[in-house]
Amino acid sequence: MSDQLSTPASGAGPVRPYDALLLLSFGGPEGPDDVVPFLENVTRGRGIPRERLKEVGQHYFGFGGVSPINAQNRELLDALRKDFADHGLDLPVYWGNRNWAPYLTDTLREMVQDGRRRIAVLATSAYASYSGCRQYRENLADALATLAEEGLELPRVDKLRHYFNHPGFVEPMIDGVVESLTALPEEVRAGAHLAFTTHSIPTAAADTSGPVEEHTTGGAGGAYVKQHLDVAQVIADEVAVRTGVAHPWQLVYQSRSGAPHVPWLEPDICDHLEALHGAGAPAVVMVPIGFVSDHMEVMYDLDTEATAKAAELGLPVARSATVGADPRFAEAVRELVLERAAVERGEPAERCWVGMLGASHDLCAVGCCPARAPRPAAAGVDSPYA
Ligand SMILES: CC1=C(CCC(=O)O)c2cc3nc(cc4[nH]c(cc5[nH]c(cc1n2)c(C)c5CCC(=O)O)c(CCC(=O)O)c4C)C(CCC(=O)O)=C3C
Ligand SMILES: [Fe+2]
DSSP, X not given: OHHHHHSOTTOOGGGTTOOEEEEEEOOOOBSHHHHHHHHHHHXXXXXXXXXXXXXXXXXXXXXXXXXXXXXXXXXXXXXXXXHHHHTTOOOXXXXXXXXXXXXXXXXXXXXXXXXXXXXXXXXXXXXXXXXXIIHHHHHHHHHHHHHHHTTOOOOEEEEOOOOTTOHHHHHHHHHHHHHHHHHSOHHXXXXXXXXXXXXXXXXXXXXXXXXXXXXXXXXXXXXXXXXXXXXXXXXXXXXXXXXXXXXXXXXXXXXXXXXXXXXXXXXXXXXXXXXXXXXXXXXXXXXXXXXXXXXXXXXXXXXXXXXXXXXXXXXXXXXXXXXXXXXXXXXXXXXXXXXXXXXXXXXXXXXXXXXXXXXXXXXXXXXXXXXXXXXXXXXXXXXXXO
């Protein structure tokens, strides 16, 4: 590979000390035979009811057993490589997943064998939560443990900060909402509501999301909800500036799983559509701010299920785009790498953000997004690895 020839082992120029970027994602099935083993990987030890698993399996089978997430990650890889090349960054980009091939452990092994010693990690999850942050750090720790057992010299892995409020993540979504409003019939456009959606999680997980000082009680939602509300506000405000209309908005949830007696964040998007319709809303734009690409949770839960619900109600809806492989997102990733590289060199770092919360932390503190049963997690203050 040509990048191996041109990259000194220690990394060079503005990316120093990094010598590689790892795109860390969820993974998804690539055909019907993959669906059940994929779901087994996702739900191992998580207590998801069998009925729910059967149902989710049907979502995948309905699309030929193929999740769109892998193709979307390949597009993002291309966008990142192009952006880095266009800006003279000599930083090879790798890809590994939690739940499907290419598996994280295999990618990390390949990286070590390629001589990568200091790795920046971008997870395809923008917000704080156990599922979106610590679980990826646990996956990194598991992969490092495997490589250690194999006698390999371990690289250092640094997870890049949360980017929910990075302008390169938020601005493409603002454009998307404006476009979706334009796509609605003109007579309902001005009255349209914005339904910002994200993945529901157990309220107990939401309350303990983010650093300990941001934890809440009683279902208030912790950093997870606070960060989503911040992004929603920024988007709604900018859409109002651009369209001249202050569209009413609310943060709602989707893709609930788990046992029915366990409280998860509510309301669900489908119930919300029904309530809005009952209250006389003329149209709704669904804005999936919780997701980085139009993967199965978007394609099924919003574009199929919620859209069918709206049709049944006679409520016009549109669904706005996720950031995907937008060049502005690739640029944001470059900025995040350069920012963290400066921090690691002990130099001042320029941090971009929008909204009210400021740039998120580089290193997760002890107690950040705790697991129900504590396990080793890499790339945080409590990492057992350097
Ligand atoms: C916060 C969050 C994100 C957003 C942040 C991020 O992107 O990471 C996310 C993303 C995703 N979730 C995905 C798929 C699934 N998630 C499940 C289950 C769960 N998700 C949870 C949370 C999240 N999930 C939770 C608390 C559970 C319960 C079980 C557990 O505690 O782990 C299940 C099991 C069946 C079910 O119950 O739905 C599946 C199949 C896919 C791939 C889609 C594709 O294939 O295109 C993606 C990107
Ligand atoms: Fe999920």
